[in-house]
Amino acid sequence: MSKTVEIRWHGRGGQGAKTAALLLADVAFKTGKYVQGFPEYGPERMGAPITAYNRISDQPLTVHSNIYEPDYVVVVDETLLESIDVTNGLKADGAIIINSQRPKEELLPLLNGYQGGVYVLDAREISIRALGKNFPNSPMLAATVAVSGVMGREDFLGEMRQSFQHKFAKKPEVIDGNMMALELAFNQVGC
């Protein structure tokens, strides 16, 4: 990875899109990258559309603006496809990753003719299968790493396991489920 990868996250307040962006910054940081993770600055309200951003690079990052021409867009809540132009500025050689139960063909008409990569992930189903609950963040994070290639699969999974071991030190029984959610997501986007 020679250039800076820029990612834009779309979610709704309370769904954890900002947390996912910070998690991605965290894990990329641990593999030695320079990272930025930041929300669209403003008052956040539960359910309101929110945007979060990542820059990931091998070089120090100095730019402090929002991201207008992202390499990747991640849509954590598919209802946003109807109300927000999520592909705005998205690079043609980039990709969009959408959390949806619907087939890709049904979503394409909502993408304003976007010609780049389109990846659809049923993060809800994966999360429920792996964890018994709907936490779409982890699968979306894994899919984003898989599609963007900001780090290798083994690096990513290794770092995430360590991070879960730290985070869930008092309930280690959930670690395997979380790891499974990541692996399923990685496999499903097929990168």
Place this chain on the structure above:
Amino acid sequence: MAIRERLSGNEAVAYAIKQINPDVMPAFPITPSTEIPQYVANYIANGEIDTEFIHVESEHSAMSATLGASAAGARALTATSSCGMALMWEELYVAASDRLPIVLALVNRALTGPININADHSDSMGARDSGWIQIYAESNQEVYDNFLQAFPIAEHKDVMLPVMICQDGFITSHGVENILLVEDDKVKEFVGEYEPEHYLLHPTEKMAVGPYAVSNYYMETKRAQRQAMLNAKQVILDMAAKFEQMTGRKYGFFEEYRMEDAEYAIVIIGSAAGTCKAAIEEIRATTGKKVGLLKIRVFRPFPEEEIAQALSHVKAVAIMDRSEMFAGSCGPLGAEVRAALFQAKSQAEVVNYFYGLGGRDITVQDFMQVYDNLENIANTHVVTGMYDYIGLRER
């Protein structure tokens, strides 16, 4: 070895406070600085530091309590933003006049009217005449580094003035970036213990703080206060040199970025400087045009001659203000840099732009446009829009 971490700007300041373990922190929450006292309160609750946290009912009280603690002999600090600082107004002046070495972690946010919570320098620029030293940061790394230097500057016997450590609200305060932290023992050694010469809790020395000064004394008192601000210049440079020895990171009154041969320069404060650097790299790589940046770190004391010297060889300068002052002409940075250039008999063409008010984003492309404008102005010697806006919607 420095500790490689990734922190938000607020986390970085709170971490610096933890490493310094000051005596007293009165604080009242206001976005976007709220996290700083929150993190510090956590450190205290976890027994990691023994700072006395004072819960107060307003920022007026927060700064009053900080003043009281400092006058009593404690190393005291607080944090705030925007209207919170406006409510401290009276005490800001008192802190400086009483020569109390307080540190304020200011997370810059627009002053209300209309209400807005985003980055803007109107809060600290409004307080530029209060007698506080003001040090600004481009990044999380810089706000952390500046904070570590704050108490040694404030408490220096030639200075004894309060210091404001400023960072841009949300942009750095809430953005996570890579950062290099200094080890605890090195911080302890660098910052040292505060040993005030005079303080109210002194067991034997009698002392009165903040007496009334009639006109027979006021002017001499203010002149003496000015001397402290003048002395601060050397102390700021000395602390920067000492800090560089410890970390290898170099600081001064300002950063000169690609200025050695620059023909067109931007003068700016804060986080947008990083975005400007990216524009400079892009322009130099694609066109070879000689563009540079002067990023002001220390706004008070104002390094007038040094700025004029640094800009002495450029053809055109854009001074960029992140706050209005409704002079009908310029912004605060514009006014002072122009005055510096005039005094130095500079021949450079100068424009003053407002940008980023109330958190309006500024991009690499915006900066490239500014450099284009400067080139035009330098070629034609026609300055249109001497006081203009970047990113303003216009009919």
Place this chain on the structure above:
Amino acid sequence: MIQDRINEKSPWQDITEGNKIFEAATSKEFCTGEWRTFTPVFHEEKCKQCLLCVPVCPDSSIPVKDCKRGEFDYDHCKGCGICAKVCPFDAITMREGK
């Protein structure tokens, strides 16, 4: 005396840092009695030692010893006349001039 060190002729270099004063009760050195245009006169024979005059004096210029008030402290009395006003026994009267 503080006036010997800092006074109205002091250059700015001599002003203490932050105007701090390193002495207590310096107000004693400041003879506000200079300002007086009316002077209270104490008539001891009429005084019942009720001491109502003492707490109302803004300049603490009525000394008390062994539960009895004594002569005015004319170095600091500004001649405001409050003591004369509160005295129920006409034991204090005001005279024009110092």
